[in-house]
Amino acid sequence: xxxxxxxxxxxxxxxxVFAFLYIPISVLFALSFNEGGLPTAWTGFSVKWxxxxxxxxxxxxxxxxxxxxxxxxxILATILGTLLAIGVETRRRKGHFLETIIFAPMIIPDIVLxxxxxxxxxxLNFTMGLHTIIxxxxxxxxxxxxxxxxxxxxxFDWSIVEASTDLGAPMxxxxxxxxxPVMMPAVIAGALLAFTLSLDEFIxxxxxxxxxxxxxxxxxxxxxxxxxxxxxxxxxxxAIVMTxxxxxxxxxxxxxxxxxxxx
Amino acid sequence: xxxxxxxIKGAEKHFGAVRAIDGIDLDIRENEFFALLGASGSxxxxxxxxxxxxxxxDAGQIILDGKDVSHIPPNHRPVNLMFQSYALFPHMSVFQxxxxxxxxxKLPKAQIKSRVNxxxxxxxxxxxxxxxxxxxxxxxxxxxxxxxALIKRPRLLLLDEPLGALDKKLRGQMQLELKRIQHxxxxxxxxxxxxxxxxxxxxxxxxxxxxxxxxxxxxPREIYExxxxxxxxxxxxxMNFFPVHEADGKLIAMDGSVITAGTPMSAxxxxxxxxxxxxxxxxxxxxxxxxxxxxATAYHGLDLxxxxxxxxxxxxxxxxLTADVAEARPVATxxxxxxxWAARDTRAFPL
Numbered sequence: 088x089x090x091x092x093x094x095x096x097x098x099x100x101x102x103x104v105f106a107f108l109y110i111p112i113s114v115l116f117a118l119s120f121n122e123g124g125l126p127t128a129w130t131g132f133s134v135k136w137x138x139x140x141x142x143x144x145x146x147x148x149x150x151x152x153x154x155x156x157x158x159x160x161x162i163l164a165t166i167l168g169t170l171l172a173i174g175v176e177t178r179r180r181k182g183h184f185l186e187t188i189i190f191a192p193m194i195i196p197d198i199v200l201x202x203x204x205x206x207x208x209x210x211l212n213f214t215m216g217l218h219t220i221i222x223x224x225x226x227x228x229x230x231x232x233x234x235x236x237x238x239x240x241x242x243f244d245w246s247i248v249e250a251s252t253d254l255g256a257p258m259x260x261x262x263x264x265x266x267x268p269v270m271m272p273a274v275i276a277g278a279l280l281a282f283t284l285s286l287d288e289f290i291x292x293x294x295x296x297x298x299x300x301x302x303x304x305x306x307x308x309x310x311x312x313x314x315x316x317x318x319x320x321x322x323x324x325x326a327i328v329m330t331x332x333x334x335x336x337x338x339x340x341x342x343x344x345x346x347x348x349x350x
Numbered sequence: 351x352x353x354x355x356x357x358i359k360g361a362e363k364h365f366g367a368v369r370a371i372d373g374i375d376l377d378i379r380e381n382e383f384f385a386l387l388g389a390s391g392s393x394x395x396x397x398x399x400x401x402x403x404x405x406x407x408d409a410g411q412i413i414l415d416g417k418d419v420s421h422i423p424p425n426h427r428p429v430n431l432m433f434q435s436y437a438l439f440p441h442m443s444v445f446q447x448x449x450x451x452x453x454x455x456k457l458p459k460a461q462i463k464s465r466v467n468x469x470x471x472x473x474x475x476x477x478x479x480x481x482x483x484x485x486x487x488x489x490x491x492x493x494x495x496x497x498x499a500l501i502k503r504p505r506l507l508l509l510d511e512p513l514g515a516l517d518k519k520l521r522g523q524m525q526l527e528l529k530r531i532q533h534x535x536x537x538x539x540x541x542x543x544x545x546x547x548x549x550x551x552x553x554x555x556x557x558x559x560x561x562x563x564x565x566x567x568x569x570p571r572e573i574y575e576x577x578x579x580x581x582x583x584x585x586x587x588x589m590n591f592f593p594v595h596e597a598d599g600k601l602i603a604m605d606g607s608v609i610t611a612g613t614p615m616s617a618x619x620x621x622x623x624x625x626x627x628x629x630x631x632x633x634x635x636x637x638x639x640x641x642x643x644x645x646a647t648a649y650h651g652l653d654l655x656x657x658x659x660x661x662x663x664x665x666x667x668x669x670x671l672t673a674d675v676a677e678a679r680p681v682a683t684x685x686x687x688x689x690x691w692a693a694r695d696t697r698a699f700p701l
Contacts (some may be wrong), residue, residue, distance in 0.1 A: 244435065249431075250437035250439070251439075253402060253403075253404075253425070254425075254430070254450050254451035254502065255426075256423060260454070268441045269439075269440060283409075348354075
């Protein structure tokens, strides 16, 4: 199909949309390098706010907590999500019910999931803390990893599993030498997605965190700080988080296009 | 007499209400090139997967080298399968694909290397050892799949429609190539195919399967010249059929003419007589004849195929005249022609 619209007009609309999306982010990046620190006036280029940021103990502690949550929940969700995907795709009879409930954590609004998890932990008399945030993040990340891996498995040629068995490999060897390597790009893509989701997740962490500073994550810390106004350190922090997320996401998409590394 | 390499005894396999394999008995001898021939749904692939160990028989036995292997898993059987899709490992090179089976046997690295290189020479892919499967052509992939299965020197090599994905010309080459390799390695091959021509060309013996049952087995010549059923007669090659009914010891065709057949039919029974196109002749002298009008001719180089509309058969009768015969006595559309055939070439099948 050939578009009849004026190409110049199309380009203008496209530019406007991108401007709308990216100007606020550019402003944030710029301000993180503003020496004066005020959002109203540019007083010169400086990286001093990045220095301030790394000297701020509260922020660094929260950043460490976030990393702990993101790394552990990503590892758990990746293992469980991958196994779940294999399980669902190899079932002889596929049930829509099962498929729906696997996707549920992706579709349910975060706030609902957050309240549900909070009630659940309270009911079981769990002491809240980093561990409850980790478990909660596994819940929704599991669904994301599972869906990424499943998409890959849809095009998976299962006859290679039989070929491996036929050539004398016991099942664990087949999984390790054939299934896993072929699935690896999707598993890594799923893991990277899970990691970025966990990194900036606020609502669920906020609801399932314990009392005190021990389980404050980065988004929670930022939220606490902006109640007293946006400080230049937060701009710097946001710029860093943003850069890391974009890099990871780009990596994940690249892998998920189905190319093995080095191919 | 030597015991057969493989004995299938009363094998049965059901999928729900479907009897995929419905009581098959078959012996296959050492060093044979055996073809399982059937249409889709005939059970040929299920039978092959049963021999490989991917399906367990619900009843009956599979005896290999005198041992019952019916319930031994695929990775513990001295049997290898070449998959229809080839099922090459996409993340491994040609060399790694072929070496995989030997690595599973935990052979020393040096030995694996020399054996893989040896077989790469046989399939003439030595230069492409480092390529990944997606960098190979269809024919090359097919040879890698064959090498990967062959290198384990199985007692039995199973091939599931091995030439199905190749174009016609390549298929012809590979038919001969497969025969050569089978001969060179001295391994028993069982091939599954729906292509009757392929089965006849390649196999020492052919078994025709239909609806999970074994219809007939024998050498290509036996099957072609002496089909045991109307289905087999129709399935293998091209066959002309004349509907007949038996009356007073004679077979009467549609137009009332009498056809003499080499096989008998019981009194009063209805059936068909069958004759191969190449057994029909324009020279008088044989017991049977029919006269009709030529409705089409098709030149095939090797022979001229003549379609004759006759009152003795509902379908046009196909005649194949070799090039010299067709030149000696030209036949054109619209001609009235009488064809003759011998009773000993004619087979009668009751309905």
